Amino acid sequence: MLEQLVRLGRIGIGSLEQLGRGHLLLLHMLAGISALFTRPRLLVNQLYSVGVLSILIIAISGTFVGMVLGLQGYYILSQFGAEQTLGVMVAASLVRELGPVVTALLFAGRAGSALTAEIGLMKATEQLSGLEMMAVNPVKRILTPRFLAGFIAMPMLAAMFSALGVMGGYFVGVGLLGVDDGAFWSQMQAKIDLYDDVLNGVIKSLVFGFVCTWIALFQGYNAVPTSEGVSRATTRTVVHSSFAVLGLDFILTALMFGE
Amino acid sequence: MTNNRTIEILVGAFMAVGLLALFFLSMQVSNLSSSANGDGYQVQARFDNIGSLKVRSPVTMAGVRVGRVSAIAFDRKTFEAVVTLRIDSAYEQSIPDDTFAKIFTAGLLGEQYVGLDAGGSATFLAEGSNITLTQSALVLEEIIGQFLFSKAEEGAQIE
Numbered sequence A: 001m002l003e004q005l006v007r008l009g010r011i012g013i014g015s016l017e018q019l020g021r022g023h024l025l026l027l028h029m030l031a032g033i034s035a036l037f038t039r040p041r042l043l044v045n046q047l048y049s050v051g052v053l054s055i056l057i058i059a060i061s062g063t064f065v066g067m068v069l070g071l072q073g074y075y076i077l078s079q080f081g082a083e084q085t086l087g088v089m090v091a092a093s094l095v096r097e098l099g100p101v102v103t104a105l106l107f108a109g110r111a112g113s114a115l116t117a118e119i120g121l122m123k124a125t126e127q128l129s130g131l132e133m134m135a136v137n138p139v140k141r142i143l144t145p146r147f148l149a150g151f152i153a154m155p156m157l158a159a160m161f162s163a164l165g166v167m168g169g170y171f172v173g174v175g176l177l178g179v180d181d182g183a184f185w186s187q188m189q190a191k192i193d194l195y196d197d198v199l200n201g202v203i204k205s206l207v208f209g210f211v212c213t214w215i216a217l218f219q220g221y222n223a224v225p226t227s228e229g230v231s232r233a234t235t236r237t238v239v240h241s242s243f244a245v246l247g248l249d250f251i252l253t254a255l256m257f258g259e
Numbered sequence B: 001m002t003n004n005r006t007i008e009i010l011v012g013a014f015m016a017v018g019l020l021a022l023f024f025l026s027m028q029v030s031n032l033s034s035s036a037n038g039d040g041y042q043v044q045a046r047f048d049n050i051g052s053l054k055v056r057s058p059v060t061m062a063g064v065r066v067g068r069v070s071a072i073a074f075d076r077k078t079f080e081a082v083v084t085l086r087i088d089s090a091y092e093q094s095i096p097d098d099t100f101a102k103i104f105t106a107g108l109l110g111e112q113y114v115g116l117d118a119g120g121s122a123t124f125l126a127e128g129s130n131i132t133l134t135q136s137a138l139v140l141e142e143i144i145g146q147f148l149f150s151k152a153e154e155g156a157q158i159e
Helices: A002-036 A040-050 A052-079 A083-124 A127-133 A138-176 A181-191 A194-221 A227-256 B004-029 B140-158
Strands: B041-047 B058-061 B064-075 B080-087 B100-105 B112-117 B133-135
Touching: A002 A040, A002 A138, A002 A194, A040 A052, A040 A083, A040 A138, A040 B004, A052 A083, A052 A138, A052 B004, A083 A127, A083 A138, A083 A181, A083 A194, A083 A227, A083 B004, A127 A138, A138 A181, A138 A194, A138 B004, A181 B004, A194 A227, A194 B004, B041 B100, B041 B133, B058 B080
Parallel strands: B058 B112, B100 B133
Antiparallel strands: B041 B080, B058 B064, B064 B080, B100 B112
16 A cells, blocks of 8 residues: 555656756756857758758648648538638638647657657767767757757748648649639638737747657657667657647637637 | 758748748738728718627628728617728728618628618718718518518408
8 A cells, every 4th residue: 555655656756857857958948049149050950950851741741631621621511502611611720720730740750759869869879978078068059959940940830831731722622623713712811810810820839849849859858878768758759749739739729719 | 961051041941931831821811911901991880780790891882892890889878889890091082971881691691791882972981970871780580570470460461
């Protein structure tokens, strides 16, 4: 009985410790941002590996998600004789939900796992300790540029996802299924609000970018420095990021589109 | 790793494409392009019942959108709805001041909008003027009620 209690207590303290370490790391990374302005090249290199290399998967998924939305939406809406509102449906679901969320999930799988593996391997091969030996702060030098790059890249990727999705929906709806071209755009422009929809989507993707990159970097930095530890940390990154994104999405949606 | 110059070019292109996508979303997808012409002038119209008219509903003339509903208020003294219409500046000095404002529904289940029927006056609506000739929204329950009532009356007369 007491043994069970001890185990429970250990789990509680352990997870609290993890949480504390994660937040300390976040504080250190945020404190290092100012130093980054003197070395923008570090940020540019990370933007390349986090952002540019993710474009392909984001573009392809965005287009196909939009096309599927166009098809599915058309079949449902045509039953009510409301095919003209297809544009509204495609754009609203992309800009509000699917753009930020699916981008964040793909980002966690594509860029987050790579970040964790990279940092974890640096730790396992003692490159981070090596930097410390040379009086270089590894958090400032290695982690901060990656963090900021993820934070900047996510809204860009989400915007590309949504824009390409709308084009995909346009292609299927107007090009293949024969929805009226003018009605598609004019209904969309009449119903989608710049602040309520587009801006809130951007805020969502900023939050997701912050959280996903933070989780990925923390898992890498906190990994057990063995090959097994790195592989576990990578798995945890994807699982935790997905949970965080989906949970936060519900909270953000409830706050933004509450009324 | 590719050399630095290529990376810089690619990152620049990435940022440009991202911003372009945001621009596309705000201009083409959202209402920014149609609400950007916020100039124009405001006129007021009073209705007994506005149905489900909302702020930002379109104001049309002969089916062409000439403005939007910018505010809806309730007059506590006369128990009327005070609807403020913002007419685009392109239609300044061109809508007669005895214009008739009606609330229509687009389709059976569609949204409601304000339709303007031009009058014959030589003076035009300007900032702050009032549209005095108005017709309320048709509320479906009222129409059905009237219909049933008249049917019942017919039945009574036959007997």
